[in-house]
Amino acid sequence: MKVGVFDSGIGGLTVVKSLLQHQLFEEIIYYGDTARVPYGIKDKNTIIRYGLEAVEFFKNFELDLIIVACNTVSAYALDEMRENTYCPIIGVVEAGVLATINALNSKDSQILILGTKATVNSNAYNLALNNFGFTNIESQATGLFVPLVEEEIYSGKILQETFNHYFKNINKPNAVILGCTHFPLISNAIGDYFGEDTILIHSGDAIVEQLEKKFTFTHQYTSPKLKFFASENPESLRSIASKWLNIKQL
Ligand code: DGL
Numbered sequence: 001m002k003v004g005v006f007d008s009g010i011g012g013l014t015v016v017k018s019l020l021q022h023q024l025f026e027e028i029i030y031y032g033d034t035a036r037v038p039y040g041i042k043d044k045n046t047i048i049r050y051g052l053e054a055v056e057f058f059k060n061f062e063l064d065l066i067i068v069a070c071n072t073v074s075a076y077a078l079d080e081m082r083e084n085t086y087c088p089i090i091g092v093v094e095a096g097v098l099a100t101i102n103a104l105n106s107k108d109s110q111i112l113i114l115g116t117k118a119t120v121n122s123n124a125y126n127l128a129l130n131n132f133g134f135t136n137i138e139s140q141a142t143g144l145f146v147p148l149v150e151e152e153i154y155s156g157k158i159l160q161e162t163f164n165h166y167f168k169n170i171n172k173p174n175a176v177i178l179g180c181t182h183f184p185l186i187s188n189a190i191g192d193y194f195g196e197d198t199i200l201i202h203s204g205d206a207i208v209e210q211l212e213k214k215f216t217f218t219h220q221y222t223s224p225k226l227k228f229f230a231s232e233n234p235e236s237l238r239s240i241a242s243k244w245l246n247i248k249q250l
Contacts, residue, residue: 001215002027004058004066008050009037010150010237011181012069013244015092016226018204019067020245023220024211028227029061030241035232039072040116040143040180047118051077055085057229063087067207071096071179072116075124090210092203093119096177097128099206103175103199104134110171113139114190115179116146125177138173142166142180149182155189163193175199226250 003025005012009032016030031054033039039047051073058066066089068074068081074091082089100111111134113125120141129137144162153159176198178184184202191200211217228250230237238250 001025001064001217002062003029004061004063005030005069006051006054006058006066006073007032007069007181008039008072009034010240010244011146013241014181014184014202015067015069015204015207016241017245018202018208020224022208022212023222023224024208024217025224026219026221027225029058029063030226030228030237031057032228032230032237034230034234034237038116038143038146039070040118040146042072042118044076044118044122047073048077048080051081052084055081055089058085065090068092069181069203069207071181071203072118075115075119075122090207090214092181092207093124093128093179095206095210096179096201096203097125097132099209100129100175100177100201101132101134102209103201107133108136109134109174110136111138112170112173112176113137113179114142114145114176114183115139116143117141119179125179138170140166140170142183145186146180146182149185154186159186159189160193163189167193173198175201177201178203 005016065087068091071092074093078091120139126137178200187200228238228241242250
Protein backbone atom coordinates (compact mmCIF):
# COMPACT_ATOMS: atom_id res chain seq x y z
CA MET A 1 0.00 0.00 0.00
CA LYS A 2 1.10 3.48 -0.88
CA VAL A 3 -0.18 6.22 1.43
CA GLY A 4 -0.23 10.00 1.29
CA VAL A 5 -0.08 11.89 4.60
CA PHE A 6 -1.20 15.49 4.64
CA ASP A 7 -0.65 18.14 7.28
CA SER A 8 -0.57 21.92 7.45
CA GLY A 9 3.14 21.74 8.25
CA ILE A 10 5.59 19.58 10.16
CA GLY A 11 3.27 18.36 12.93
CA GLY A 12 1.87 15.44 10.91
CA LEU A 13 5.26 13.78 11.27
CA THR A 14 3.95 12.51 14.63
CA VAL A 15 1.42 10.47 12.63
CA VAL A 16 4.14 9.26 10.25
CA LYS A 17 6.09 8.12 13.31
CA SER A 18 3.19 5.88 14.39
CA LEU A 19 2.83 4.52 10.83
CA LEU A 20 6.55 3.68 10.73
CA GLN A 21 6.46 2.02 14.14
CA HIS A 22 3.72 -0.31 12.90
CA GLN A 23 5.40 -0.94 9.50
CA LEU A 24 2.08 -0.82 7.64
CA PHE A 25 3.03 0.83 4.34
CA GLU A 26 5.42 0.17 1.50
CA GLU A 27 5.61 3.85 0.59
CA ILE A 28 4.70 7.03 2.50
CA ILE A 29 4.40 10.36 0.72
CA TYR A 30 4.18 13.29 3.11
CA TYR A 31 2.99 16.72 2.12
CA GLY A 32 3.20 19.63 4.55
CA ASP A 33 1.78 23.00 3.58
CA THR A 34 4.60 24.81 5.35
CA ALA A 35 4.06 28.00 3.32
CA ARG A 36 0.60 28.54 4.84
CA VAL A 37 0.80 27.01 8.31
CA PRO A 38 -0.86 27.57 10.80
CA TYR A 39 -4.30 26.45 9.66
CA GLY A 40 -5.67 26.53 13.20
CA ILE A 41 -6.45 30.24 13.07
CA LYS A 42 -8.00 30.22 9.58
CA ASP A 43 -11.69 30.07 8.71
CA LYS A 44 -13.67 27.12 7.43
CA ASN A 45 -13.67 28.04 3.73
CA THR A 46 -9.94 28.60 3.65
CA ILE A 47 -9.27 25.30 5.39
CA ILE A 48 -11.53 23.48 2.89
CA ARG A 49 -9.77 25.17 -0.04
CA TYR A 50 -6.35 24.16 1.28
CA GLY A 51 -7.60 20.59 1.84
CA LEU A 52 -8.80 20.40 -1.78
CA GLU A 53 -5.45 21.69 -3.00
CA ALA A 54 -3.74 18.90 -1.09
CA VAL A 55 -6.00 16.38 -2.85
CA GLU A 56 -4.85 17.89 -6.18
CA PHE A 57 -1.23 17.54 -5.11
CA PHE A 58 -1.73 13.86 -4.28
CA LYS A 59 -3.23 13.24 -7.73
CA ASN A 60 0.39 13.18 -8.95
CA PHE A 61 0.85 9.83 -7.20
CA GLU A 62 -1.09 6.62 -7.45
CA LEU A 63 -2.11 6.36 -3.85
CA ASP A 64 -4.13 3.66 -2.14
CA LEU A 65 -5.06 5.92 0.76
CA ILE A 66 -4.76 9.49 2.04
CA ILE A 67 -4.41 10.14 5.75
CA VAL A 68 -5.26 13.65 6.91
CA ALA A 69 -2.94 14.01 9.88
CA CYS A 70 -4.03 17.59 10.57
CA ASN A 71 -6.84 17.82 13.10
CA THR A 72 -7.94 21.20 11.79
CA VAL A 73 -8.37 19.89 8.24
CA SER A 74 -9.97 16.67 9.52
CA ALA A 75 -12.49 18.76 11.46
CA TYR A 76 -13.59 20.85 8.46
CA ALA A 77 -12.64 19.51 5.08
CA LEU A 78 -12.89 15.72 5.01
CA ASP A 79 -16.25 15.48 3.20
CA GLU A 80 -15.19 17.88 0.45
CA MET A 81 -11.84 16.14 0.06
CA ARG A 82 -13.55 12.75 -0.19
CA GLU A 83 -15.84 14.07 -2.94
CA ASN A 84 -12.83 15.12 -4.99
CA THR A 85 -10.51 12.15 -4.90
CA TYR A 86 -10.09 8.64 -6.27
CA CYS A 87 -8.88 6.88 -3.12
CA PRO A 88 -10.16 6.52 0.46
CA ILE A 89 -9.37 9.35 2.89
CA ILE A 90 -9.27 8.98 6.62
CA GLY A 91 -8.85 11.72 9.19
CA VAL A 92 -7.60 11.96 12.74
CA VAL A 93 -10.81 13.28 14.30
CA GLU A 94 -12.83 10.17 13.48
CA ALA A 95 -9.93 7.97 14.56
CA GLY A 96 -9.43 9.93 17.78
CA VAL A 97 -13.09 9.65 18.73
CA LEU A 98 -13.10 5.88 18.16
CA ALA A 99 -9.88 5.47 20.16
CA THR A 100 -11.38 7.54 23.00
CA ILE A 101 -14.58 5.53 23.28
CA ASN A 102 -12.59 2.29 23.14
CA ALA A 103 -10.31 3.49 25.92
CA LEU A 104 -13.04 4.59 28.34
CA ASN A 105 -15.21 2.27 30.44
CA SER A 106 -18.01 4.66 31.27
CA LYS A 107 -20.08 7.15 29.30
CA ASP A 108 -19.89 9.41 32.36
CA SER A 109 -16.14 9.77 31.87
CA GLN A 110 -14.78 13.30 31.82
CA ILE A 111 -13.15 14.08 28.47
CA LEU A 112 -10.91 17.04 27.67
CA ILE A 113 -10.36 17.99 24.03
CA LEU A 114 -7.28 20.07 23.22
CA GLY A 115 -6.78 21.57 19.79
CA THR A 116 -6.32 24.66 17.71
CA LYS A 117 -8.92 27.42 17.86
CA ALA A 118 -10.43 26.21 14.58
CA THR A 119 -10.65 22.58 15.72
CA VAL A 120 -12.26 23.53 19.02
CA ASN A 121 -14.69 25.94 17.33
CA SER A 122 -15.72 23.25 14.83
CA ASN A 123 -17.11 21.11 17.69
CA ALA A 124 -16.23 18.10 15.51
CA TYR A 125 -14.92 16.01 18.42
CA ASN A 126 -17.75 17.03 20.79
CA LEU A 127 -20.51 16.24 18.32
CA ALA A 128 -19.07 12.84 17.43
CA LEU A 129 -18.58 11.96 21.11
CA ASN A 130 -22.13 13.11 21.89
CA ASN A 131 -23.38 10.67 19.24
CA PHE A 132 -21.76 7.87 21.23
CA GLY A 133 -23.43 9.06 24.45
CA PHE A 134 -20.47 10.92 26.01
CA THR A 135 -21.53 14.30 27.36
CA ASN A 136 -19.02 15.26 30.08
CA ILE A 137 -16.76 17.05 27.66
CA GLU A 138 -14.67 20.18 27.97
CA SER A 139 -12.64 21.64 25.16
CA GLN A 140 -9.80 24.08 25.29
CA ALA A 141 -8.01 25.79 22.42
CA THR A 142 -4.32 25.62 23.28
CA GLY A 143 -2.75 27.34 20.30
CA LEU A 144 0.39 28.35 22.23
CA PHE A 145 1.45 24.71 22.39
CA VAL A 146 2.13 24.79 18.64
CA PRO A 147 4.95 27.38 18.65
CA LEU A 148 6.33 25.94 21.90
CA VAL A 149 6.72 22.52 20.28
CA GLU A 150 8.22 24.11 17.18
CA GLU A 151 10.75 25.79 19.50
CA GLU A 152 11.45 22.28 20.87
CA ILE A 153 10.15 23.23 24.31
CA TYR A 154 8.84 19.89 25.56
CA SER A 155 9.14 20.48 29.31
CA GLY A 156 10.09 23.13 31.86
CA LYS A 157 8.86 26.37 33.32
CA ILE A 158 7.38 28.06 30.24
CA LEU A 159 5.34 24.97 29.40
CA GLN A 160 4.14 24.60 33.02
CA GLU A 161 3.04 28.25 33.07
CA THR A 162 1.19 27.69 29.80
CA PHE A 163 -0.54 24.63 31.32
CA ASN A 164 -1.52 26.72 34.37
CA HIS A 165 -2.90 29.40 32.08
CA TYR A 166 -5.01 27.04 29.97
CA PHE A 167 -6.01 24.42 32.52
CA LYS A 168 -6.75 26.50 35.63
CA ASN A 169 -10.53 26.00 35.39
CA ILE A 170 -10.51 22.53 33.83
CA ASN A 171 -12.00 19.51 35.65
CA LYS A 172 -9.64 16.58 36.06
CA PRO A 173 -10.20 14.50 32.93
CA ASN A 174 -10.32 10.72 32.53
CA ALA A 175 -9.12 11.18 28.96
CA VAL A 176 -7.39 13.98 27.11
CA ILE A 177 -7.66 14.04 23.32
CA LEU A 178 -4.41 15.47 21.94
CA GLY A 179 -6.38 17.01 19.10
CA CYS A 180 -3.49 18.64 17.29
CA THR A 181 -0.54 17.13 15.46
CA HIS A 182 2.02 18.84 17.68
CA PHE A 183 0.68 17.80 21.07
CA PRO A 184 2.06 14.23 21.19
CA LEU A 185 5.50 15.84 21.50
CA ILE A 186 4.47 17.26 24.89
CA SER A 187 2.37 14.26 25.92
CA ASN A 188 4.77 13.37 28.75
CA ALA A 189 4.38 16.83 30.27
CA ILE A 190 0.57 16.80 29.79
CA GLY A 191 0.45 13.31 31.35
CA ASP A 192 2.50 14.48 34.34
CA TYR A 193 0.23 17.49 34.76
CA PHE A 194 -3.02 15.53 34.94
CA GLY A 195 -1.64 12.40 36.60
CA GLU A 196 -1.10 8.86 35.44
CA ASP A 197 -4.77 7.82 35.70
CA THR A 198 -5.62 10.20 32.84
CA ILE A 199 -5.56 8.50 29.43
CA LEU A 200 -4.00 10.44 26.56
CA ILE A 201 -5.35 9.93 23.04
CA HIS A 202 -2.68 10.31 20.37
CA SER A 203 -3.82 10.90 16.75
CA GLY A 204 -1.10 8.73 15.22
CA ASP A 205 -1.85 5.71 17.39
CA ALA A 206 -5.58 6.27 16.87
CA ILE A 207 -5.08 6.22 13.09
CA VAL A 208 -3.12 2.98 13.30
CA GLU A 209 -5.86 1.45 15.48
CA GLN A 210 -8.50 2.45 12.89
CA LEU A 211 -6.41 1.25 9.93
CA GLU A 212 -5.85 -2.14 11.51
CA LYS A 213 -9.61 -2.51 12.01
CA LYS A 214 -10.52 -1.33 8.50
CA PHE A 215 -7.89 -3.03 6.34
CA THR A 216 -6.03 -6.31 6.29
CA PHE A 217 -2.29 -5.77 6.31
CA THR A 218 -0.44 -8.84 5.08
CA HIS A 219 3.12 -7.47 5.04
CA GLN A 220 5.32 -5.62 7.46
CA TYR A 221 7.50 -3.06 5.72
CA THR A 222 10.66 -2.62 7.72
CA SER A 223 12.19 -0.04 5.38
CA PRO A 224 9.41 1.75 3.51
CA LYS A 225 10.11 4.35 0.82
CA LEU A 226 9.67 7.83 2.28
CA LYS A 227 9.15 11.01 0.30
CA PHE A 228 8.71 14.42 1.91
CA PHE A 229 7.24 17.41 0.12
CA ALA A 230 6.50 20.90 1.40
CA SER A 231 4.98 24.01 -0.13
CA GLU A 232 7.91 26.01 1.27
CA ASN A 233 11.39 25.10 2.40
CA PRO A 234 11.23 21.32 1.85
CA GLU A 235 14.84 21.01 3.05
CA SER A 236 13.85 22.24 6.49
CA LEU A 237 10.92 19.78 6.61
CA ARG A 238 13.26 16.92 5.64
CA SER A 239 15.77 17.87 8.29
CA ILE A 240 13.05 17.99 11.00
CA ALA A 241 11.68 14.69 9.70
CA SER A 242 15.06 13.02 9.96
CA LYS A 243 15.39 14.30 13.55
CA TRP A 244 11.86 13.45 14.76
CA LEU A 245 11.73 10.12 12.98
CA ASN A 246 15.31 9.26 13.83
CA ILE A 247 16.28 8.51 10.24
CA LYS A 248 19.81 9.49 9.21
CA GLN A 249 19.43 10.14 5.47
CA LEU A 250 16.24 11.48 3.85
N1 DGL B 1 -1.64 20.61 12.14
C1 DGL B 1 -2.53 21.45 12.92
C2 DGL B 1 -3.57 20.58 13.63
O1 DGL B 1 -3.36 19.41 13.87
C3 DGL B 1 -1.78 22.30 13.92
C4 DGL B 1 -0.96 23.43 13.30
C5 DGL B 1 -1.82 24.42 12.54
O2 DGL B 1 -2.50 25.24 13.16
O3 DGL B 1 -1.80 24.36 11.31
O4 DGL B 1 -4.63 21.06 13.94
